[in-house]
Amino acid sequence: MNTFIVTTTINTPTRATLAFCKLAKQNQWRFIIAGDTKTPHGLYQILEKRFHPFVTYLSPETQQVLNPKLSDIIGWKSIERRNLGFLYAYLQGADIIATVDDDNIPYNTWGQNILIGQEIEIDLFINTACNFFDPISVTNCNELWHRGFPIDFVPVKNNIEYKGKTMRRVLVQANFWDGDPDIDAICRLSKKPIVKFNDFMPFGSTQLAPFNSQNTFIAREVIPYYAMLPFTGRMDDIWASYIVQHYFPHSVIFCNATVYQDRNVQDLVSNLENEIIGYRKTLALLNDLPNFLNYIPQKNKRILANLARSIQIILNRVTTMKKVLVCGAGGFIGGHLVKRLKAEGYWVRGADIKKHEYSKTQADEFVLGDLCDINVVRKCVDNDMDEIYQLAADMGGAGYVFTKLNDANIMTNSAQINIHIAKESVIKKVGKVFYSSSACMYPEHNQTDPNNPKCSEDSAYPANPDSEYGWEKLFSERLYLAFKRNHKLNVRIARLHNIFGPEGSWNNGKEKAPAAMCRKAAKTPDGGKIEVWRDGNQTRSFLYIDECIEAIRRLMNSNFSEPVNIGSEEMISINHFAQMAIDISKKNLSIKNIYGSEFLKIYGYECPIGVRGRNSDNKLFKENIGWAPSEPLRKGMEKTFAWIDEQVKKSV
Numbered sequence: 001m002n003t004f005i006v007t008t009t010i011n012t013p014t015r016a017t018l019a020f021c022k023l024a025k026q027n028q029w030r031f032i033i034a035g036d037t038k039t040p041h042g043l044y045q046i047l048e049k050r051f052h053p054f055v056t057y058l059s060p061e062t063q064q065v066l067n068p069k070l071s072d073i074i075g076w077k078s079i080e081r082r083n084l085g086f087l088y089a090y091l092q093g094a095d096i097i098a099t100v101d102d103d104n105i106p107y108n109t110w111g112q113n114i115l116i117g118q119e120i121e122i123d124l125f126i127n128t129a130c131n132f133f134d135p136i137s138v139t140n141c142n143e144l145w146h147r148g149f150p151i152d153f154v155p156v157k158n159n160i161e162y163k164g165k166t167m168r169r170v171l172v173q174a175n176f177w178d179g180d181p182d183i184d185a186i187c188r189l190s191k192k193p194i195v196k197f198n199d200f201m202p203f204g205s206t207q208l209a210p211f212n213s214q215n216t217f218i219a220r221e222v223i224p225y226y227a228m229l230p231f232t233g234r235m236d237d238i239w240a241s242y243i244v245q246h247y248f249p250h251s252v253i254f255c256n257a258t259v260y261q262d263r264n265v266q267d268l269v270s271n272l273e274n275e276i277i278g279y280r281k282t283l284a285l286l287n288d289l290p291n292f293l294n295y296i297p298q299k300n301k302r303i304l305a306n307l308a309r310s311i312q313i314i315l316n317r318v319t320t321m322k323k324v325l326v327c328g329a330g331g332f333i334g335g336h337l338v339k340r341l342k343a344e345g346y347w348v349r350g351a352d353i354k355k356h357e358y359s360k361t362q363a364d365e366f367v368l369g370d371l372c373d374i375n376v377v378r379k380c381v382d383n384d385m386d387e388i389y390q391l392a393a394d395m396g397g398a399g400y401v402f403t404k405l406n407d408a409n410i411m412t413n414s415a416q417i418n419i420h421i422a423k424e425s426v427i428k429k430v431g432k433v434f435y436s437s438s439a440c441m442y443p444e445h446n447q448t449d450p451n452n453p454k455c456s457e458d459s460a461y462p463a464n465p466d467s468e469y470g471w472e473k474l475f476s477e478r479l480y481l482a483f484k485r486n487h488k489l490n491v492r493i494a495r496l497h498n499i500f501g502p503e504g505s506w507n508n509g510k511e512k513a514p515a516a517m518c519r520k521a522a523k524t525p526d527g528g529k530i531e532v533w534r535d536g537n538q539t540r541s542f543l544y545i546d547e548c549i550e551a552i553r554r555l556m557n558s559n560f561s562e563p564v565n566i567g568s569e570e571m572i573s574i575n576h577f578a579q580m581a582i583d584i585s586k587k588n589l590s591i592k593n594i595y596g597s598e599f600l601k602i603y604g605y606e607c608p609i610g611v612r613g614r615n616s617d618n619k620l621f622k623e624n625i626g627w628a629p630s631e632p633l634r635k636g637m638e639k640t641f642a643w644i645d646e647q648v649k650k651s652v
Contacts, residue, residue, distance in 0.1 A: 098218075
C-alpha cells in the first residue's frame with residue numbers, strides 16, 4: 001500500500017525527524033514535512049535533497065500554491081499546518097497516512113505491523129460508568145488519562161469491563177507512546193510521568209475514545225473527514241478524532257507503543273490554558289457530534305465562518321479537484337509538470353509509451369501506452385476533462401533530430417498523436433489544451449547569424465524550419481489553431497527553447513546540449529578533453545525546467561491563445577557553454593571541436609548542423625502574460641551538473 005508519513009515542525013531536524021527520513025527511504029514510503037514561517041527552510045531543503053524522492057518538504061510557498069484558501073484560513077505559527085501535509089499526501093495517492101510528531105523517536109519496530117484496511121480480532125472494552133472510553137485505562141499506566149477524555153468522567157475512567165474478542169475492520173490505528181507522552185495537561189502537571197507501556201493485544205471499544213496525532217495511522221477513506229481543527233487549542237486533533245468516529249463508528253484500534261517521546265521544550269501551564277476549551281466543551285461536543293461546528297469558540301463570526309470553510313474544503317477537496325491529462329508524463333518536462341500540478345491540487349492522469357526513467361510518477365493514474373494508437377488516446381481522455389497538456393512527441397537532441405535517420409518516425413508519430421488529441425478533445429469537450437511546440441519551427445534563414453538570430457513569433461513565416469522535427473511542430477501548431485477556429489477548442493501553444501534540468505535524458509542519444517556537456521565534464525578524467533560538435537561558435541539559449549513549468553502554468557491560466565515563446569534570452573555560444581560545464585566540474589579539461597571526416601569516421605554519419613544561432617524573444621510573453629524567466633543559466637547548470645554527476649557515479 002502507498003504509505004505516507006506526515007508531520008509539521010518549526011524546529012531544526014530532530015532525532016525523530018531523521019529517523020523517519022531513514023524509515024521512509026528503507027521502506028520506499030513518502031515522508032511529508034509541512035513547514036511554517038519559523039521553520040529553518042534551508043535545512044529541510046537539504047534533507048529533502050538528501051533523501052529524494054522519499055522526503056518532501058512543503059515550504060510555506062508550496063503550501064500556499066497547494067491550497068491558498070485552506071492555507072490562509074489555518075494561518076501561520078500553527079500545528080494545523082499539518083492539514084496541508086494530509087492534503088498533499090492524499091492528492092499523491094496515499095492509501096495510508098501516518099501522522100507523527102517531530103519529538104517522537106520511532107522504535108526499530110515502527111511501521112512493521114500496520115493493520116489499516118484489515119479485519120482483525122481485537123480485545124473489546126467498555127466503561128460501565130459513562131459512555132466514553134479512555135484507552136489508557138486498560139494499560140499498566142491507568143493512573144494517567146488521555147488528553148481530551150471528558151474531564152467530568154476522570155474519576156470513573158477505570159470502571160472498565162472486558163467484553164471479550166471481536167472482529168474489527170481497521171481504519172484508524174492509534175499506537176501508544178513511551179517516555180513523556182502527550183497526555184492531559186492536568187495529569188502531566190500533577191504527575192510528571194515518564195512511562196513505559198507494557199505490550200498488549202490490539203484493543204478497542206464501542207464507545208467514543210480519544211486518539212491523538214502523534215503516532216497514528218489513518219486510512220485513505222478517512223482523510224477527507226480528518227482535519228486538525230484550527231482555533232481549538234490543544235483539542236485540534238482530539239476533537240478531530242471524535243468527529244472521525246462519528247462518521248466511521250467502531251473503526252479505531254489501539255496498539256503497542258512504537259515511539260519514545262523525547263518532548264520538545266514546552267510550557268506546561270500554557271498547555272493547560274490551551275486545553276481549557278476541552279475541559280469546558282468536550283462533553284457537550286460528544287453529546288451533539290452531528291453539530292460539532294456549534295462548539296467551536298466564536299471569537300468572532302469571521303473565525304467561525306473560516307473554520308467552517310476550512311472543514312468544507314477538506315470534505316469537498318476530492319470532488320472539486322480539477323482533472324487533467326499530461327501526455328508525455330514519462331518524459332523530462334512531463335514528469336516535472338506532473339509534480340507541479342499535483343502540488344497545486346490537481347487530479348492528474350499521466351500517459352506515455354514509457355514510465356519515467358529517473359523518478360516514480362506522482363500522477364494519480366498512469367496509462368502506459370502508445371498515444372499514436374487512437375484507442376489509447378480514447379482511454380486517456382475523459383468527458384469534460386478540465387485540461388490536457390500535450391507534450392508527447394518523438395524527439396531527442398541533435399544526434400537524433402538532425403541526422404535525417406529518424407525523420408519518418410518523427411513526423412508520423414508526433415503528427416498522429418496531435419491529430420488524435422485534438423479530435424478527442426473536441427469530442428469529449430475538454431476545457432483547455434496546452435500544446436508544446438518548439439523553437440525548431442522557426443525558419444532557418446533567420447538563424448544564420450550566431451550573434452543576431454531572429455526568433456520573434458511574427459518571424460515564423462515564410463516557413464522554412466531546418467529539420468523535419470520543426471516542420472511537424474509547425475504543422476501541429478496549425479492543426480490546433482484550425483481546431484480552435486472550426487471547433488472552438490480552447491488552446492494554448494508554447495514554442496519551447498531548449499529546456500534542461502535534472503531527471504532528463506543524459507546518456508541515451510536523445511540528450512540535449514546541457515545534459516551532454518554535463519555528462520562529458522563529469523565523465524572525462526582531469527586533464528582530458530571534451531568533444532564539442534562543429535566549431536562551437538553556434539549560439540543557443542537554455543531555460544531551466546522550473547522556470548519552464550512556471551511559464552506553462554502562467555500561460556494556461558491566461559487568456560492568450562496565440563503561439564508564444566517560452567525560453568531564456570541569455571544567449572551563449574556552445575564553446576562557452578562547454579566551458580561553463582568544465583568550470584562547474586572544477587576539473588582541468590579542454591575543448592576539442594570535432595566535425596568533417598573525423599566525425600564521420602567516429603560516428604558513421606555526417607556531423608549534425610543545426611542553425612547557427614537561436615535565442616528566445618520574450619517580448620510577446622511579457623506583454624500578454626506579465627512575466628519572464630530570470631534565473632541565470634549558470635545556476636541551472638550547477639543543479640543539473642550535480643544530478644548528472646551523481647548518475648555518472650552510480651553507473652560506474
